Amino acid sequence: MQRxxxxxxxxxxxxxxxxxFLIVALTxxxxxxxxxxxxxxxxxxxxxxxxxxxxxxxxMMAGAYTLAKNGHVRGDILYGFFRPRTQATxxxxxxxxxxxxxxxxxxxxxYFYASESWAINEHSTITSEGPPIYPFKTVxxxxxxxxxxxxxxxxxxxxICLKNGAWPSREEDVxxxxxxxxxxxxxxKDEDIQKLDRYVAPKEPAR
Amino acid sequence: MRIRKELWFGFSxxxxxxxxxxxxxxxGNLVDGHLSKEDMGHLGLLMLALIVVAxxxxxxxxxxxxxxGVFFAWLAYRSVDPATAGQRVxxxxxxxxxxxxxxxxxxxxxxxxxxxxxxxxxxLIDRLFRSLHLATSRLPxxxxxxxxxxCAIFATATGIVGAVVTLMxxxxxxxxxxxxxxxxxxxxxxxxxxxxxxxxxxxxxxxVYGATAGVSVVQLxxxxxxxxxxxxxxxxxxIVVLAKWRPALMPPLSEEERRVPLPALxxxxxxxxxxxxAGLWRAVTGDSGVPRHKALGQLVxxxxxxxxxAAVLLVTYRAATAPVVEASAAGLVEIGGxxxxxxxxxxAQPSGVIGAEEAEDEGGxxxxxxxxxxxxxxxxxxxxxxxxxxxxxxxxxxxxAKPEQAMPLERLPAPAWYWIVLAIGAAAAAVIYRLWNWERxxxxxxxxxxxxxxxxxxxxxxxSIVFGLATPAEAAAVGAFGGFVLVMIYxxxxxxxxxxPGGAVGGAALWDAVKDFGxxxxxxxxxxxxxxxxxxxxxxxxxxxxxAFALLGGQELVEKWVxxxxxxxxxxxxxxxxxxxxxxxxxxxxxxxxxxxxxxxPLLPHFDINPLFFGLLVALNLQTAFLSPPVAMAAFYLKGxxxxxxxxxxxxxxxMPFMGLQIVSMFVLYAWPQLGLWLPSVLYGK
Numbered sequence: 001m002q003r004x005x006x007x008x009x010x011x012x013x014x015x016x017x018x019x020x021f022l023i024v025a026l027t028x029x030x031x032x033x034x035x036x037x038x039x040x041x042x043x044x045x046x047x048x049x050x051x052x053x054x055x056x057x058x059x060m061m062a063g064a065y066t067l068a069k070n071g072h073v074r075g076d077i078l079y080g081f082f083r084p085r086t087q088a089t090x091x092x093x094x095x096x097x098x099x100x101x102x103x104x105x106x107x108x109x110x111y112f113y114a115s116e117s118w119a120i121n122e123h124s125t126i127t128s129e130g131p132p133i134y135p136f137k138t139v140x141x142x143x144x145x146x147x148x149x150x151x152x153x154x155x156x157x158x159x160i161c162l163k164n165g166a167w168p169s170r171e172e173d174v175x176x177x178x179x180x181x182x183x184x185x186x187x188x189k190d191e192d193i194q195k196l197d198r199y200v201a202p203k204e205p206a207r
Numbered sequence: 208m209r210i211r212k213e214l215w216f217g218f219s220x221x222x223x224x225x226x227x228x229x230x231x232x233x234x235g236n237l238v239d240g241h242l243s244k245e246d247m248g249h250l251g252l253l254m255l256a257l258i259v260v261a262x263x264x265x266x267x268x269x270x271x272x273x274x275x276g277v278f279f280a281w282l283a284y285r286s287v288d289p290a291t292a293g294q295r296v297x298x299x300x301x302x303x304x305x306x307x308x309x310x311x312x313x314x315x316x317x318x319x320x321x322x323x324x325x326x327x328x329x330x331l332i333d334r335l336f337r338s339l340h341l342a343t344s345r346l347p348x349x350x351x352x353x354x355x356x357x358c359a360i361f362a363t364a365t366g367i368v369g370a371v372v373t374l375m376x377x378x379x380x381x382x383x384x385x386x387x388x389x390x391x392x393x394x395x396x397x398x399x400x401x402x403x404x405x406x407x408x409x410x411x412x413x414x415v416y417g418a419t420a421g422v423s424v425v426q427l428x429x430x431x432x433x434x435x436x437x438x439x440x441x442x443x444x445x446i447v448v449l450a451k452w453r454p455a456l457m458p459p460l461s462e463e464e465r466r467v468p469l470p471a472l473x474x475x476x477x478x479x480x481x482x483x484x485a486g487l488w489r490a491v492t493g494d495s496g497v498p499r500h501k502a503l504g505q506l507v508x509x510x511x512x513x514x515x516x517a518a519v520l521l522v523t524y525r526a527a528t529a530p531v532v533e534a535s536a537a538g539l540v541e542i543g544g545x546x547x548x549x550x551x552x553x554x555a556q557p558s559g560v561i562g563a564e565e566a567e568d569e570g571g572x573x574x575x576x577x578x579x580x581x582x583x584x585x586x587x588x589x590x591x592x593x594x595x596x597x598x599x600x601x602x603x604x605x606x607x608a609k610p611e612q613a614m615p616l617e618r619l620p621a622p623a624w625y626w627i628v629l630a631i632g633a634a635a636a637a638v639i640y641r642l643w644n645w646e647r648x649x650x651x652x653x654x655x656x657x658x659x660x661x662x663x664x665x666x667x668x669x670x671s672i673v674f675g676l677a678t679p680a681e682a683a684a685v686g687a688f689g690g691f692v693l694v695m696i697y698x699x700x701x702x703x704x705x706x707x708p709g710g711a712v713g714g715a716a717l718w719d720a721v722k723d724f725g726x727x728x729x730x731x732x733x734x735x736x737x738x739x740x741x742x743x744x745x746x747x748x749x750x751x752x753x754x755a756f757a758l759l760g761g762q763e764l765v766e767k768w769v770x771x772x773x774x775x776x777x778x779x780x781x782x783x784x785x786x787x788x789x790x791x792x793x794x795x796x797x798x799x800x801x802x803x804x805x806x807x808x809p810l811l812p813h814f815d816i817n818p819l820f821f822g823l824l825v826a827l828n829l830q831t832a833f834l835s836p837p838v839a840m841a842a843f844y845l846k847g848x849x850x851x852x853x854x855x856x857x858x859x860x861x862x863m864p865f866m867g868l869q870i871v872s873m874f875v876l877y878a879w880p881q882l883g884l885w886l887p888s889v890l891y892g893k
Contacts, residue, residue, distance in 0.1 A: 016733075016736055016737070016740075017733060017736075019736065020732040020733050020735065020736030020737075021732050023317055023318075023321050023732050023735045023736065023739075024728060024732055026317070026318065026684065027318060027321060027684050027687040027688055027691075028688070029684075030318070030680065030681055030684030030685070031684050031685050031687075031688040033681075034677060034681050034684070034685055038676075048311075051314060051680065052308075052309050052311065052314060055308075055313070055314040055317060056307075056308030056309060058317060058736060058739065059308075059317065059736070059739045059740045059742075059743040059744070060308060060740075060743075062736035062737060062739065062740035063740050063744050065736065065737065065740070066736075066737045066740040066741055066744070067267070069737060071737045071738075071740070071741055072267035072268070072269050072270070072740075072741055072744065073267065073268055073269070073741050073745065073795055073797060073798065074265045074266065074267050074268065075262040075263050075264070075265055075268065075793055075794055075795070075798070076265050077263060077265075077792070077793045078218075078263055078264070078265060079264065079265025080265075082265075087265070090264050090265065090266065091265075091266060094261070094264065094266040094270075094271065094274075095266075095270075097274060098261070098266065098270050098271050098273065098274025098275065099266075099267075099270040099273075099274060100274075101273075101274050101277050101278065102270055102272075102273025102274040102276070102277050102748070102751075103270070103273065105273075105277045105296065105297060105300055106273070106300060106301070106304060106747075108297065109297035109298065109300050109301035110301050110304070112297070112301075113301040113302075113305070136308070137305065139308070140301060140304055140305065140308070151270075173733065174730045174733050174734055176367065176369060176370065176734055176738070177367075177369035177370050177373050177844065179373055179847055179848060182370070182373050182374055182377060183377060183848070185330060186333060186374070186377050186378055188377045188378075188381075188848075192381070193381070193848065193849070193850050194850060194851070195850075196381050196384050196385070196849075196850040197850040197851060197852045199384040199385060199387070200384060200390055200850055200852040200853055
């Protein structure tokens with residue numbers, strides 16, 4: 001079971017990683033476009049459409065990846081204090097009550113939305129002869145499907161946690177605040193921090 | 208035991224809300240599907256209460272919003288026509304989602320995040336803190352002042368509270384403890400400083416607010432600039448006053464710690480005279496036993512401030528004597544009195560953004576007669592002849608402003624205020640070079656490699672947004688590209704420093720650096736993708752949620768209720784800010800803005816409150832959420848890297864005065880709204 005869970009995690013992560021490089025493309029695209037406009041004086045009409053598509057695809061396709069890394073914002077004012085079993089119960093119920101209807105609706109609606117766009121061969125109307133827009137709309141159901149798949153894995157995780165009383169493991173990934181790495185970067189060791197105590201201790205005796 | 212208490216408090220709060228929901232739900236009508244308008248409105252309010260409970264339970268908010276939104280939208284549609292309800296919910300949902308995907312304001316979010324992650328990984332905070340520390344070493348409480356300034360700059364460029372607080376907790380916090388600073392003050396300086404990036408533009412919070420409230424992000428940035436600066440200044444002022452008043456809390460540094468190590472060249476020359484400028488000049492022109500090319504290099508560095516001043520003066524002059532279409536040499540001749548003017552001409556273009564900003568100040572303060580549209584001209588001036596389209600679009604009416612003032616072909620004579628500026632600039636240059644000793648030269652060189660690149664990056668990004676040269680998204684992309692360059696340069700410098708003595712940089716080392724660079728890009732991209740997915744999926748969820756809220760007529764009910772209270776605008780403002788402050792306890796700022804701002808914003812016209820002004824107050828208010836216990840994130844980040852005897856309570860106690868300063872600054876902004884509204888009104892004539 002754990003192997004299947006981790007495999008789906010890996011798929012979501014792989015997709016998320018692959019699409020996250022769009023930010024590099026987006027940066028270079030926009031910077032180059034600004035250069036073209038001001039220095040070369042030859043802006044391109046479709047640049048704005050491409051910008052929007054890169055951004056929209058980036059965040060939609062990263063949705064499942066973020067879910068796999070438990071990165072969607074939670075109100076953890078109380079959640080953090082619960083025992084894993086309580087956490088899993090809440091999550092399990094709410095995955096079924098909120099997550100499944102919401103994401104299924106998104107995927108289902110997105111499918112028809114995109115297929116209509118394919119049917120009429122829709123192009124962007126921001127400029128005349130804008131680029132085709134149906135691939136971009138297809139992102140909605142695809143991203144929805146990935147999120148749904150990852151959500152099912154999370155539901156299974158809740159069940160496992162209910163059984164074992166502990167959360168099953170996740171794959172490692174980069175952390176926004178990786179304390180160990182930052183320590184290394186500044187050449188600070190744990191002993192150094194411990195040593196600092198002598199500046200603090202006299203004023204504030206240990207409790 | 209404390210934990211239990213908090214749990215009980217949370218639970219009883221939730222139970223209260225749920226009980227209210229159960230009592231007020233129109234059960235009878237809900238079952239047979241015929242809801243009156245009144246019922247639906249109540250349902251809308253219940254939805255709002257439920258979402259607070261659901262968020263507090265700790266389920267990912269984006270999906271909570273989605274699920275609830277879909278369900279309540281379906282209820283609303285069903286009471287109109289049960290047959291098509293499903294289809295209409297799907298349509299509404301997917302269209303809202305597409306609206307988020309094609310949002311031209313939100314697009315700036317991933318780009319600013321990317322810039323932040325890159326700058327964070329450029330590894331310059333170490334150097335930044337050291338140089339600022341040396342630069343401020345004569346001030347009372349210098350370490351704390353340097354901490355706040357470092358935080359302000361670094362947090363502004365990166366916008367990542369956690370990383371800034373952790374880094375400064377590893378770097379500045381030990382330094383302050385070792386210097387004998389009071390633990391509380393040290394902790395307060397690190398945490399309060401780390402949160403400044405939320406307010407000072409370019410900040411992601413303001414983009415999110417702009418996208419939610421429909422306020423121009425450009426104006427928000429222009430408006431938040433001075434309040435942000437004010438807050439930082441208040442912090443610094445507080446530290447300095449406190450250190451003067453009770454030196455025991457922040458003992459001054461010893462002479463030993465203040466000394467700047469001088470390189471051999473400087474030491475040799477310093478023996479002959481204290482003034483570095485004169486010393487270098489002698490070394491270059493005459494024979495003084497030091498390698499001439501090295502002295503020349505130092506001399507060029509010494510000339511940078513003069514060049515900068517000359518460039519600012521030149522740009523100011525050009526702006527002041529506009530409108531003239533062709534570039535004339537008049538400017539150069541006029542300033543010819545300054546020896547550096549000719550060299551300054553070359554500098555003028557790159558530093559145009561900064562120069563223009565100062566020009567702006569002058570133009571606004573003095574307001575020469577008969578030239579009311581001067582600010583527009585000034586802001587357009589650095590752009591050169593091909594003023595971009597955005598400038599015209601955003602400034603609303605530069606075209607039709609006084610057509611009778613047809614562009615004269617000659618430059619106008621410089622107004623009197625310009626000569627005053629010129630005198631001030633010259634005096635500043637004179638003072639700088641009078642005080643230009645060897646230590647200051649070293650400090651300046653340090654600042655040049657840490658403080659100025661970052662400040663320039665921020666100012667370039669902000670300036671191009673505020674003066675309408677680029678949209679926020681474009682400026683963010685260029686800023687991210689600047690982040691690229693910054694990372695690359697700092698890596699190359701590090702490589703150069705660690706090269707084997709005498710030899711060149713080896714191929715293997717170079718290859719390692721390239722790989723390192725690749726890893727940085729990769730990690731930054733991953734983090735950007737995750738954080739932007741977090742924020743933007745929240746928008747996807749709130750899209751259908753707010754649609755449901757509007758369909759149910761909850762908004763109307765809220766409006767009716769608030770208006771029935773007969774509040775004065777002041778009372779309303781205070782009520783709104785108190786509610787937002789309280790929401791800051793269980794919720795994150797993203798949730799507060801995305802879910803609750805759409806409810807407040809439509810109320811603003813009733814009370815004649817500018818949404819821009821409201822946004823600035825909200826941004827200041829949410830700052831306090833980061834510093835108010837028990838959820839203050841900043842405190843936990845600092846606790847994670849501080850020695851065991853520094854308790855959370857000590858950190859909280861240290862943050863309190865700074866939180867007080869934030870509230871003070873909210874009152875100041877309220878009392879003098881011009882603080883926030885002046886710059887946008889000057890720039891965009893609103």
